[in-house]
Structures are given as structure tokens and as C-alpha cells.
Amino acid sequence: MSLDKKTIETLSVNAVEESVVTSGLLDSYINENDKEPSWDGAVYIYKCKKKTKENLRGRMPVQVKGKECNDHSKKTISFSIPTVDLKNYLNDGGCMFFVVYIGNNGLTKKIYYDELTPIKLRQILSESKKQKNKSLHLKEFPVDNNEKNTVFLNCLQNCEKQKSFKDCELFSLDELTQKNVLEDLFIPVEFAGKFNLQTFLLKNDFYIYAKIKGSSVLHPINIILKNIHTHQIIDGLITIDDKVFYKNFEVEKTAIEKIIHIGESFSIHFIENSNEVNFRYNNSKKLSVLVHDLNFFLTYIEKGYFNIDNVRIPFNC
Known part of the structure; x- marks a missing residue:
């Protein structure tokens, strides 16, 4: 017997919330009935396990989608999403996007995610052209709590660094080198606790930021580091x-x-x-x-x- 849409949605949101709130540094405020146009709520990220206003690190908007599927063996999946939602995520400064596979009549769940930072959203939208929908490629959400916290910390900091550049021209390393304005390069990464660092570095995306002569802020470069070996x-x-x-x-x-x-x-x-x-x-x-x-x-x-x-x-x- 197939599950109805409301049940799939409820189970999906519950799965994400349970995974998030048990991580230590994260707290969730996610709706089950899509009250906002393109979002379901947000995850709040704290500096320590004492979740007070004083320790709040930031807020990450989230969207949760559910799909009934008994095959939970895949490491990565694809999921189609309206490009208008992608544009809204970009205008808002980024989004953490979840897809939850619900199987065995609701008894099993598998969470996948994608960190939709402004730079990534710009790349996706530039590829979509006039398409009404665009397929996202999502990977398994970690089960290790320290790795979950690290995923959100890095998504948050990259969204913060990239938000003001969502409409600006992005330079390449070659352009900055030719103009002789490149002073330094940074790949910022925040870690929360101990986990398999090498696995995290191999599986996740990273961004390069340039220190440019005459500028007091770091400028994101128009490339995303993927599939690191x-x-x-x-x-x-x-x-x-x-x-x-x-x-x-x-x-x-x-x-x-x-x-x-x-x-x-x-x-x-x-x-x-x-x-x-x-x-x-x-x-x-x-x-x-x-x-x-x-x-x-x-x-x-x-x-x-x-x-x-x-x-x-x-x-x-």
C-alpha cells in the first residue's frame, strides 16, 4: 500500500528533525505543510551544546522533500526542483536542501542533502537556462553527529561569505593573476569535533576565496572544488x-x-x-x-x- 502525500511529508520532516536535534549543536524549526513559498523552515546552529541566544552561530534555511522508495542503497540521488525555487534560495542567500526516501510503509528512512550556496545556485541556474525544472544531485546525509554539525557550519559560513556576491561578477584565478591583484587564497573549513576527516574532505564541496588588493573582504572564485583525491x-x-x-x-x-x-x-x-x-x-x-x-x-x-x-x-x- 502506497503512503499518501501528507504521510510522506510528515515522516520526511520528522526524519530530518530527529537527525538534526540529536547532533548537539543544531536545532530545527521545520514545518510539515509548506507554509512558506519555497522553504519549510530553518536549522539554528550554535557554538556549543548550550543552545542559548548568546551562543547562536547562525540560521540556515531548509527545504525538505519526501519520496516513497524502498531502495536505500544509493550513495547519491537526483531530484528535480522548480528553478523558481532555486532563484528564491539564491535571493535569500542559500539553502540546505533535503530529500528523504521513505520505505517499507514508513518504517525505514534515508536522508540525502545538497548545500545550495549562492555560488552553487548561480552555477545551477546558469546551466538551467529557460528550463522550468532542474535536477539536483544529492548525497547521503551523515550519521555521525560531529560530521552533521560540520556540514551545517561550513554551509553557513560559505553562504555568509557569498551572499553579497550573489549578483556580482565572479573572477577566475587567471583573471586575478593577469590583473596582478591577487594577494592570497583561502579555503576556509570549520570542523566540529572528531570524525573521519579524510572521508569528509573527499566527499564534500569546497570554495576558494581570494584576497584582492584594495579590498577588505574575501572574494569567492567562480569554481567549486569537487571530487578531491x-x-x-x-x-x-x-x-x-x-x-x-x-x-x-x-x-x-x-x-x-x-x-x-x-x-x-x-x-x-x-x-x-x-x-x-x-x-x-x-x-x-x-x-x-x-x-x-x-x-x-x-x-x-x-x-x-x-x-x-x-x-x-x-x-x-
Whole structure:
């Protein structure tokens, strides 16, 4: 039996409110029946767990949408929204947008979100042209309370820094460099407590602000940093039987996978929260490297394993 619209809306708002109010630094004032034209209410962000007027950090407008769906396995989703709402969010200085998947007749819920800062809204609207609706791409809302607080703190500070530039021309780094007015660059990030910092940096968007000669405020640059990768060279022997093929390897991490690069041609891809492992081989353009990498790969297939510092990696892992 399908749930009616009112039930989905109520369950969605309740899910967001419950997730927010248990975080420690956040408090919610969200309506269930869309009393405002484009918003459902707001989340108030505090400097500490003592939620008093004196400790109020700021207020973030929010919109909550619900959808009946039993598939809660997706890391990201798409959701269509009227462009007139996007324009209203921009005029108001930004919005935190939620979509809640309600499944199993209301017994299970999955929250997704998007931080609609003025810079992001400008980019989305510039792409929408004359479309009446635009599809947003949302990601999973964190379950860790410190990470929830950090998401809201950073959305709030970016909206505050960008609000006065919602109608202004945005410069590129090349333009500022050519004009010789660029003094410094900043990527401000606020953290609330301890959590998996690397995961947060890989999954979230970040903004660059420029200090310009003759200006007392930081100017946002017209780009958003997304899909950040981390790279680390690790000293460790790659061996098969007693033969050493390599003395180090590179570990690359993205929001969805961990990749081990061996040599210039071979890589192993571990998908996040999955048993899926992919092996990839791309020929190096250097003949000597190609011969060595190919020798390693063929030996790996023949023997059925290789070792990374005595840790056995089977061919069928």
C-alpha cells in the first residue's frame, strides 16, 4: 500500500528533525505543510551544546522533500526542483536542501542533502537556462553527529561569505593573476569535533576565496572544488615468490574507492563499502617500464598472487 502525500511529508520532516536535534549543536524549526513559498523552515546552529541566544552561530534555511522508495542503497540521488525555487534560495542567500526516501510503509528512512550556496545556485541556474525544472544531485546525509554539525557550519559560513556576491561578477584565478591583484587564497573549513576527516574532505564541496588588493573582504572564485583525491606514496616491497618487482606503491583515495597503483600500468580498485575489487592494466608509453610492468602482471596471473610487505593478494580477491 502506497503512503499518501501528507504521510510522506510528515515522516520526511520528522526524519530530518530527529537527525538534526540529536547532533548537539543544531536545532530545527521545520514545518510539515509548506507554509512558506519555497522553504519549510530553518536549522539554528550554535557554538556549543548550550543552545542559548548568546551562543547562536547562525540560521540556515531548509527545504525538505519526501519520496516513497524502498531502495536505500544509493550513495547519491537526483531530484528535480522548480528553478523558481532555486532563484528564491539564491535571493535569500542559500539553502540546505533535503530529500528523504521513505520505505517499507514508513518504517525505514534515508536522508540525502545538497548545500545550495549562492555560488552553487548561480552555477545551477546558469546551466538551467529557460528550463522550468532542474535536477539536483544529492548525497547521503551523515550519521555521525560531529560530521552533521560540520556540514551545517561550513554551509553557513560559505553562504555568509557569498551572499553579497550573489549578483556580482565572479573572477577566475587567471583573471586575478593577469590583473596582478591577487594577494592570497583561502579555503576556509570549520570542523566540529572528531570524525573521519579524510572521508569528509573527499566527499564534500569546497570554495576558494581570494584576497584582492584594495579590498577588505574575501572574494569567492567562480569554481567549486569537487571530487578531491588524496595520493600517498608508500614504501613497501611488491614481491612474487622471492622476486622483488617494486619497492613502493601509490595509494589514491576518492569519495567512492581506494586505488592501489603498482608501477605505471597496474592498479587495483577497491569500491567503498563493497566486496567489489577491480583490476586494471594500462600499458605504459615507456618501453622499459612496459616490459617490467607486463612481466609483473603475467607472473601475477601465473602464480595467482603477489605480496605487499608480506600481505598476500590473491588473483581472485
